[in-house]
Amino acid sequence: MITLGIEGTAHTLGVGIVDSERKVLANVIDMYRPPQGGLHPREAANHHADVVAADIQKAVAQAGISLHDVDLVSFSMGPGLGPCLRVAGTAARALAGALDIPIMGVNHCIAHIEIGNATTGCTDPVLLYASGGNTQIIAYADERYRIFGETHDVGIGNMLDKLGRDLGLGFYAGPTIEKLAKGGDKLLELPYSVKGMDVAFSGILTAAMMFKEKGARIEDIAYSVQEIAFAMLTEVTERAMAHVGKSEVLLGGGVAQNTRLREMVAEMAKERGGKMFVPDRHYCMDNGAMIAWLGNLMYNSGVRMAISDTEVRQRFRTDEVPVTWRD
Numbered sequence: 001m002i003t004l005g006i007e008g009t010a011h012t013l014g015v016g017i018v019d020s021e022r023k024v025l026a027n028v029i030d031m032y033r034p035p036q037g038g039l040h041p042r043e044a045a046n047h048h049a050d051v052v053a054a055d056i057q058k059a060v061a062q063a064g065i066s067l068h069d070v071d072l073v074s075f076s077m078g079p080g081l082g083p084c085l086r087v088a089g090t091a092a093r094a095l096a097g098a099l100d101i102p103i104m105g106v107n108h109c110i111a112h113i114e115i116g117n118a119t120t121g122c123t124d125p126v127l128l129y130a131s132g133g134n135t136q137i138i139a140y141a142d143e144r145y146r147i148f149g150e151t152h153d154v155g156i157g158n159m160l161d162k163l164g165r166d167l168g169l170g171f172y173a174g175p176t177i178e179k180l181a182k183g184g185d186k187l188l189e190l191p192y193s194v195k196g197m198d199v200a201f202s203g204i205l206t207a208a209m210m211f212k213e214k215g216a217r218i219e220d221i222a223y224s225v226q227e228i229a230f231a232m233l234t235e236v237t238e239r240a241m242a243h244v245g246k247s248e249v250l251l252g253g254g255v256a257q258n259t260r261l262r263e264m265v266a267e268m269a270k271e272r273g274g275k276m277f278v279p280d281r282h283y284c285m286d287n288g289a290m291i292a293w294l295g296n297l298m299y300n301s302g303v304r305m306a307i308s309d310t311e312v313r314q315r316f317r318t319d320e321v322p323v324t325w326r327d
């Protein structure tokens, strides 16, 4: 069975094609970069609407198939930005209608987990999902993917991007902050904010800017923000692993590309006698292959959706989806 998946929760429009044997035939990733400032949902959605048809064609060509070989269309139903989600949804509905094939709306966060499971060889991990808009610690229990901890305010990537903007580093600042951090060595006193199993990042942002005003080196700010924020994530992830008795940890989301975060989580996992898994870069960031793969899993486990079930859901929670495809 061939599934075409369309991702469009935020700044990335992605089209992926997979078969039922975990083979990714195509994964076209088309990211919108605002000319200046932050991401405006309407502008990102316009970008997605402009490119989606061409990206579908590109993916089909990359896969070496014809559009008529596609058996199922899936798309990211949420969570995400309304205007962006609606573009992906509309494209998926149009494609399913034109080809007269079934459609599947999938949860974006669960797609991050399942592509990790499929491509890294882990089987029952705790997922640390750290992206721009999302920061969640998720694990499977009792037929659901449950959220054990999450951010109380912004996603970690959004915090890094906002810090980058305030420091004049441009949008999508995660990689730039990572580079700068390598030149830092002084740990500034930023708020370490873990409450129960949840985290909060906005205090770090405020404090970091205060240090900037007081003349701190930008490298030390980047270094300290990474050390503190990643330590918070590692702590909560470790507690979730202990709580549910799992030894595997899977990273997902754009921030999972960060080498320092990987180092800290890998060390924690090793100390617990466990192991960390990180998907390939193209499966960490938002992408269509993961959407296609989850659509494939759901369909093959018997899930069916009518067009009327495919309305987008900006606040679609991970634990709302019955997990029908695991033993």
Ligand code: ATP
Pocket (backbone or CB within 6 Å): 009, 010, 011, 012, 080, 130, 131, 132, 133, 134, 155, 156, 157, 158, 160, 161, 172, 173, 174, 175, 178, 253, 254, 255, 256, 257, 258, 259, 284, 285, 286
């Ligand atoms: P979602 O819709 O799941 O919230 P997203 O739209 O934020 O995802 P992703 O591609 O998953 O998209 O993640 C992008 C985020 O990852 C940005 O905030 C970016 O700054 C951050 N990021 C990318 N590379 C790195 C890195 N090396 N270190 C830290 N952060 C990074």
Ligand code: FE2
Pocket (backbone or CB within 6 Å): 108, 112, 131, 253, 254, 285, 286
């Ligand atoms: Fe994501």
